[in-house]
Amino acid sequence: MPIFKIKHITNYKYETPVRDSANQVILFPIKDDYQKVVKHDLNISGSPEIEIFIDYYGNEVGTFTQNEPHTQLKIFSKVCVETSPKPLPQDDMFGNEQWNRLDALKYEVPYIDYLRQEVFEGIAQLKETALSIKQDEDTPYQTAIKYSAHVFNNFEYIKGVTAVDTTIDEILKLEAGVCQDFAHVLTAMLRLTGIPSRYVSGYICPNRDGMRGEGATHAWAEAYLPEYGWLGLDPTNNCIANENHVRLAVGRNFADCSPVKGVYKGGFEHIMEVNVSVGYNDEDLNDNETYFKPTEVNYSKPSATVTNVRKQNSYQQYMEAIQQQQQQQQ
Amino acid sequence: MLSRVASSLYWLSRYVERSDGMLRMLKINYASSQDTIQEFTWKPIIRIFSADDENELLNIQHDSRAVIEYLLLNRENPNSILNIITLARENARSVQEHIPKDLWQCLNEYYHTVKDEKLLWYVQKDDPITALDLLIKQVMLYHGTADSAMERGESRSFMKIGKHLERSIQSVDILDVKFSSVSTNPDLLTDIAYWKHLLLSLGGYELYLKTYRQGFDAKNIIELVMLNNDFPRSALYSMNNIERYFNRLKSESNIEHYNSLSFKIGRLKSMITYSSVSSMEEESLHNYLTEMRSELFGIGNMLNEYYFANS
Amino acid sequence: MIENFIQNYLNHPKTYDEMFLDSENYRNHYSNFIKNFSKESLENLNKKEELAKKLFMSQGITFTVYDSGEGIEKIFPFDIIPRIITSSEWLFIEKGIKQRLKALNLFLKDVYSNQFILKDKIVPINVIYSCPHFLREMYNVNVLHDIYIHIAGIDLIRDHDGTFYVLEDNLRTPSGVSYMLENREITKRLFPDLIPQCGVRSVTEYPAILYKNLMALSPRAVSNPTIVLLSPGMYNSAYYEHTTLARLMGVELVEGRDLVVKNQKVYMKTTIGLQQVDVIYRRVDDDYIDPLVFNPNSVLGVAGLMGAYRKGNVAIVNAVGNGVADDKAVYTYVPDMIKYYLNEEPILKNVPTYQLSNPDELKFVFENINTMVIKKTNGSGGYGMLMGHAASEQETEEYKLEILKDPRNFIAQPTISLSSAPCFINGKLAPRRIDLRPFALNGPDGISIVPGGLTRVALKEGSLVVNSSQGGGSKDTWVLTS
Known part of the structure; x- marks a missing residue:
């Protein structure tokens, strides 16, 4: 039964003071038979009141505001999680029978949400690809494994070519991306074949060989299998996501699970640093800096409220946006 | 009152006041340009009323019509009458339910007058004074309507503060520009036309003649523009009004903010009241005016922070 | 004389005309109006039409059309001839709308909690789950008094036999009520004494009822809750309506940037500091209302508002997520909802x-x-x-x-032919197609509908589209006492 000590730091730094920020965090590990939270400390600069609620997908979501002017927002989550492996599917039911069972779930909550794929340009083509990979006699389990391998083999893992709002069409064209993009493609393939599929955000807690997705939050997919339930599939590492994957949230896509997001007023540019480190020993949760892996920092520009066109100043952009949106409202 | 509403009223009033000052300056300067044998320069005006592109503008400094057109009607010039009146009207529009209908119609008409194509024709081809007079009349209508129709409350106080803040900044700017020319060209000190022109621009010529009998003298001019409480464009007069209308905003719920801004206003007022022309000149007039301008901006910034919620 | 104006009043074939039975006879409930109207000279009527235009313009009752960046202010065309509804017709409409609204409100409560109607397969689940306005963020959110639809505008039309049909339900941010009020004010000026003589019921109570309902929604038990009207701002085409309603109710007109959320409570920024807001009558769409939860690029909303709403610290009118009930694919099932929730036969028909x-x-x-x-x-x-x-x-x-x-x-x-009503066009009465949007208000004391509404007119000859964006105008709408 592995016990992981995870430190997750999200640090926003603003060029000039910002205020009236409203934020949302989904950083509370899911609690179920395979995942126990031993301890969780969530520290946020300025010590705002955190309001927690359960969202539609069953995730714990925290919200808080920071109204006083500030130049930094640091969210420090320390968790100690004990995981246990979920036995793999027996997969001893006839394939046909399994597919029929999935078909019967089509109009059931929650599966309906995890079967419906938003329309995108290349949807027909991706469906064709997916169906060509699947053999007639394949069970949903076998199909899911094949799809995960397909994504792993056909997409290159490159950081920085995609962003949080990259569409599936763009990923398919690039044939590259990071864990989030891999997970989006896999969920789409599964859904188009009739297997309910969820997007999962969380942490990967690698063995000492190192794996893709460290240093930041990780993402993968889950497929729903009859008589089994949800099976985690990590297309970024081509493996079953099991006791080495700590789940934070599930949803239809990244937008439902975004670990940290916020909106603020003022300022112009900001940078966000994310740092996730995983340790196995008790002292790893102490504040001394002996992390298991050398830290890796992700610089990315979150999409909220910052636009890149610098021809106008931000006030002018803001006023123009106001005017445009006011006109759009019916 | 909503911060945004207060802010809009304040800016609406500042913009109209700015247009008022500009129009008068343009009119007097244009008249002077018709009255001189030497080449007339618009350089001081350009320096007061346009923040950027100064170099480019200096190319047209001898072309009166071009300068007037630029300052009046140029869409690219953020400080043109066209643009600031558009802003004044937008501000008014967003607070329509807080101002009398008459005042809104007044601004609306001002705006339509600026946008009238006839205006450009006067400036380019005919008598530019006609164009300026048409606009000056609109400002006067605005002032009259505001005085008679605006309810006597918080709204009006913010408008008055905006108006007098804008006005004192203008007076300080004009004085500074005019006297800095003197420091590079001492001959101007005895140039009667130069001083007369300055006083006319500020609308203080007649009062000056009545007050000072011994002709034009730099000291007296400074005294009038800074310290004469009967002169409605003097710095002291404006400060008295800022103080008066600010006092009316006193409220227990934001007493800390009120006190710190009240202190700042009081300090600036004392600085002016207890100055004499000789003390101003001692530390150099330019430094004195620079400090005063930064204090005035400071008042604007504090209003912005404490009363307008930075919006 | 009336005959002078109705020469060649061509009835559209197979169309129900509100005033004329056939080319010679008019319906009884117009007789009082016609008696007075026929005394007017053509010259007088033209003057009245002019006066109406002038009144709209000078009062700034305009909407703004944007064309290549420049806003052009236009008046919503007004036809001086009122549309008259009998008291028995009105009773029927009123009953029908109340029934419909009750069912729709129950549906919203259900679809965002137990989903019984989906489990019983009355409304197909995929219709709901594929609806972009079905907001999962609203699931299990407690809405005060279980009222989702506080204000509704139900669009009614009449087929060739005069039967009323519901064309669509507007349950999000229905607009047009200011025109209902202004049209009446203008008619009072155009035809002095006529309204009392004809026994027309008053519509002026609307802002008072709305205000009373908004007051009742305050989550804080204070004697003087803060109610605001949240407008997208002055560039919005309905800005005039927002200022009018705010003025008539005496509530503050705010924009998103005037509000801020602090620890799950909403405040407005005033010159003397933050003031807590209790009720928001919003005229901003769901997608724009909270950039933290919905469209992150929105600058019209208030970041964190949904958190305050979820916590019950602020009431939002209409509720968030109502779009799932007025989606046109869901519309089909409204009669089934009425049977399912109320065990009644629908009074008003669906198209x-x-x-x-x-x-x-x-x-x-x-x-x-x-x-x-x-x-x-x-x-x-x-x-x-x-x-x-x-x-x-x-x-x-x-x-x-x-x-x-x-x-x-x-x-x-x-295609439904829509009923026609006479309009004063170029000195003559000519038939034009109309619809009717009554405005219903739903509060803790029940549903009330002021007797009247907005009658929209397709002013283009032969047109069946009454929307103002498509060249439509409006008429005053009279509901008679008897």
Whole structure:
């Protein structure tokens, strides 16, 4: 039964003071038979009141505001999680029978949400690809494994070519991306074949060989299998996501699970640093800096409220946006 | 009152006041340009009323019509009458339910007058004074309507503060520009036309003649523009009004903010009241005016922070 | 004399005219009006029309049309001849709308909590789960008094035999009520004494009822709760309406940037500091209302508002997520909802509607496209419609391709002829097509509908589209006491 000590730091730094920020965090590990939270400390600069609620997908979501002017927002989550492996599917039911069972779930909550794929340009083509990979006699389990391998083999893992709002069409064209993009493609393939599929955000807690997705939050997919339930599939590492994957949230896509997001007023540019480190020993949760892996920092520009066109100043952009949106409202 | 509403009223009033000052300056300067044998320069005006592109503008400094057109009607010039009146009207529009209908119609008409194509024709081809007079009349209508129709409350106080803040900044700017020319060209000190022109621009010529009998003298001019409480464009007069209308905003719920801004206003007022022309000149007039301008901006910034919620 | 004005008043064939039974006889309930109206000279009537225009313009009762960046202020055309509704017709409409609203409100409560109606397969689950306005963020959110629809505008039309049909339900941010109020004020000026003589019921109570309902929603038990009207701002085409309603109710008109959320409470920024807000009557769409939860690029909303709402610290009117009930694909099931929740027969009929996501219905509609009106399920304002009988072959073909991309986004209805009413056009009375949008207010004390509404007119001859964006105008709407 592995016990992981995870430190997750999200640090926003603003060029000039910002205020009236409203934020949302989904950083509370899911609690179920395979995942126990031993301890969780969530520290946020300025010590705002955190309001927690359960969202539609069953995730714990925290919200808080920071109204006083500030130049930094640091969210420090320390968790100690004990995981246990979920036995793999027996997969001893006839394939046909399994597919029929999935078909019967089509109009059931929650599966309906995890079967419906938003329309995108290349949807027909991706469906064709997916169906060509699947053999007639394949069970949903076998199909899911094949799809995960397909994504792993056909997409290159490159950081920085995609962003949080990259569409599936763009990923398919690039044939590259990071864990989030891999997970989006896999969920789409599964859904188009009739297997309910969820997007999962969380942490990967690698063995000492190192794996893709460290240093930041990780993402993968889950497929729903009859008589089994949800099976985690990590297309970024081509493996079953099991006791080495700590789940934070599930949803239809990244937008439902975004670990940290916020909106603020003022300022112009900001940078966000994310740092996730995983340790196995008790002292790893102490504040001394002996992390298991050398830290890796992700610089990315979150999409909220910052636009890149610098021809106008931000006030002018803001006023123009106001005017445009006011006109759009019916 | 909503911060945004207060802010809009304040800016609406500042913009109209700015247009008022500009129009008068343009009119007097244009008249002077018709009255001189030497080449007339618009350089001081350009320096007061346009923040950027100064170099480019200096190319047209001898072309009166071009300068007037630029300052009046140029869409690219953020400080043109066209643009600031558009802003004044937008501000008014967003607070329509807080101002009398008459005042809104007044601004609306001002705006339509600026946008009238006839205006450009006067400036380019005919008598530019006609164009300026048409606009000056609109400002006067605005002032009259505001005085008679605006309810006597918080709204009006913010408008008055905006108006007098804008006005004192203008007076300080004009004085500074005019006297800095003197420091590079001492001959101007005895140039009667130069001083007369300055006083006319500020609308203080007649009062000056009545007050000072011994002709034009730099000291007296400074005294009038800074310290004469009967002169409605003097710095002291404006400060008295800022103080008066600010006092009316006193409220227990934001007493800390009120006190710190009240202190700042009081300090600036004392600085002016207890100055004499000789003390101003001692530390150099330019430094004195620079400090005063930064204090005035400071008042604007504090209003912005404490009363307008930075919006 | 009236005869002078109605020469050649051509009745559209197979159309119900509100005033005329046939080319010679008018309906009884117009007789008082006609008696007075026929005393007027043509010259006088022209003057009245002029006066009406002038009154609208000088009071700034305008909407703004944006054309190449420049805003042009226009008046919403007003026809001086009132549309008259009998008291028995009104009783029927009132009863029907109340019933419909009750069911729709129960539906919203259900769909965001137990989903009984989906489990019982009365409304197909995929219709709901594919609806972009079904907001999962609203699931299990407690809404005060379980009222989701506080304000509704139900669009009614009449077929050739005079039967009323519901054309659509507007349950999000229905607009037009200021025109109902202003049209009446203008009529009072145009025809002095006529309104009391004809026994017309008053509509002036509307702002008072709305205000009373808003007060009752305050989550804080204070004697003087803060109520605000949240407007997108002055560039919005309905800004005039927002200022009018704020003024008539004496509530503060705010924009998103005036509000801020602090620890799950909403405040407005005033010159003397933050003031807590209790009730928000918003005229901003769901998608724009909270950039933290919905459209992150929105600058019209308030970041964190949904948190305060979820916590019950602020009331939002109408509730967030109502769009799932007035989606045009969901509309089809409203009669079933009435039977399901109320165990009653629907009083007001629905226009037959074909779901294009159903392949059989799609095929039928494509085969009969010339007799159909096709609409986007999430569209409004008359934009993006195809009028089958009027469209060119090319337009039809292009529209078909658009439908095939995602048929869920479209529905089709047979073209309904709409009733006509006389309008004063070029010195003559001429028939024009009309509809009716009564405004219903739903509060803790029940549903009330002020007797009247907005009658919209398709001013273009022969047109069946009454939307203001498509050249429509409006009329004063009279409901008689007896």
